[in-house]
Amino acid sequence: MVTALVVAAEEAHELAPLVLPIWAFPLIAAVFFLVAFIITWSYRDVAHRHAEKVSAAVHDDHDHGAHH
Secondary structure, eight states: OHHHHHHHHHHHTOOOOOSSOTTHHHHHHHHHHHHHHHHHHHTTTHHHHTHHHHHHHHHHHHHHHHTO
16 A cells, blocks of 8 residues: 555656746746846836926916916
């Protein structure tokens, strides 16, 4: 009975074949984070580009209320 458990334990350690080579998994993660970084970097100046519109809207609201 003990030998059957030892044989079963030996067979349980057999590894399943991988879909990709082992080096491909960190490469996929690196490409994903690089794309995410590029997308994030592309929005770095959005607030500055629209600052004039926001300040104009704030000034219009204040000026409009003063003319009653």
